[in-house]
Amino acid sequence: MKYITLITIAVVLNACNATKTNSQETGDVSEKYASSITAKDLKKHLYIYAGDAMEGRMTGSKGQKMAAEYLRNFYQDQNIPSPIEDLNYYQPVPASYFKRVKDAKDSENIVAYIEGSEFPDELIILSAHLDHVGMDDEGNVFNGADDDGSGTVALLEMAEAFQQAVKDGKGPKRSILFLHVTGEELGLYGSAYYTDNPLFPLANTVANLNTDMIGRIDPDKADTPNYIYLIGSDKLSQELHDVSEAVAAKYSSDLALDYKFNDENDPNRFYYRSDHYNFAKNDIPVIFYFNGVHADYHKISDTPDKIEYELMEKRTRLIFHTAWELANREVRITADKL
Numbered sequence: 001m002k003y004i005t006l007i008t009i010a011v012v013l014n015a016c017n018a019t020k021t022n023s024q025e026t027g028d029v030s031e032k033y034a035s036s037i038t039a040k041d042l043k044k045h046l047y048i049y050a051g052d053a054m055e056g057r058m059t060g061s062k063g064q065k066m067a068a069e070y071l072r073n074f075y076q077d078q079n080i081p082s083p084i085e086d087l088n089y090y091q092p093v094p095a096s097y098f099k100r101v102k103d104a105k106d107s108e109n110i111v112a113y114i115e116g117s118e119f120p121d122e123l124i125i126l127s128a129h130l131d132h133v134g135m136d137d138e139g140n141v142f143n144g145a146d147d148d149g150s151g152t153v154a155l156l157e158m159a160e161a162f163q164q165a166v167k168d169g170k171g172p173k174r175s176i177l178f179l180h181v182t183g184e185e186l187g188l189y190g191s192a193y194y195t196d197n198p199l200f201p202l203a204n205t206v207a208n209l210n211t212d213m214i215g216r217i218d219p220d221k222a223d224t225p226n227y228i229y230l231i232g233s234d235k236l237s238q239e240l241h242d243v244s245e246a247v248a249a250k251y252s253s254d255l256a257l258d259y260k261f262n263d264e265n266d267p268n269r270f271y272y273r274s275d276h277y278n279f280a281k282n283d284i285p286v287i288f289y290f291n292g293v294h295a296d297y298h299k300i301s302d303t304p305d306k307i308e309y310e311l312m313e314k315r316t317r318l319i320f321h322t323a324w325e326l327a328n329r330e331v332r333i334t335a336d337k338l
């Protein structure tokens with residue numbers, strides 16, 4: 001009897017230790033992959049993506065086509081597939097779609113996709129706009145390093161982190177769509193085109209996390225630079241807001257979440273001014289991540305050398321952690337405030 005009891009105790013202890021180890025491993029997974037997102041890599045991408053060679057990435061221009069090619073090549077190199085067909089990462093947006101735009105040209109959204117392991121029909125969309133405002137009549141380039149080169153390269157880094165998790169057998173339970181939209185500066189056209197012509201049913205889209213300008217510091221925040229503005233997180237879904245808050249408290253406690261521009265009476269109306277809004281209009285919960293405007297906003301001085309790369313790393317990791325939680329929680333969030 002004593003011998004059997006000792007064996008039983010040993011089995012129980014081993015089970016407890018295994019459970020503890022599995023719990024620790026699970027808890028460390030998001031942190032492990034988030035740590036692959038680095039200021040060094042963000043900077044490397046941005047100096048290319050927001051360089052003069054891209055000619056300011058005006059929608060439909062040669063420079064914008066070069067930028068789209070850069071994104072496509074990245075996803076191909078990372079073996080992250082397209083949701084359209086093999087090696088085709090372009091969702092064409094015809095010139096005719098750009099209403100009220102003079103001399104509009106054909107353009108394209110860039111899309112890449114990681115299929116979920118348990119709930120593949122449920123989708124998290126991570127978005128950023130790939131375009132900017134081009135060049136002036138004197139040939140000066142509007143580089144758009146912050147707007148929205150910063151959000152664009154943040155998506156690349158998050159995609160690489162998720163793909164590494166897939167390679168390690170720890171890919172997300174829900175699917176992830178990396179959506180680089182065109183025509184934002186002309187009037188949110190690329191995201192409108194996607195929601196009018198979705199690659200996946202909008203009803204299956206759990207949330208849109210939109211990253212537009214995360215590389216600089218609002219002059220009003222000069223004394224407290226460790227922040228990120230969040231807009232829209234509680235507009236349609238209290239669950240999304242609560243998840244966002246919990247993730248930030250766990251992984252980014254040194255980064256303050258500021259809801260200044262989430263106010264319904266905000267005169268800037270930023271909630272309506274970036275691509276997440278086209279998802280919100282379709283009752284999809286959203287978060288817009290934003291650093292606020294600054295003296296170089298929409299000027300030729302918005303260049304890669306002025307980006308706060310260490311801070312951008314923190315912000316990108318926060319967005320990644322939030323996407324990871326949304327993709328891996330057992331029950332999907334809902335638009336519970338409709």
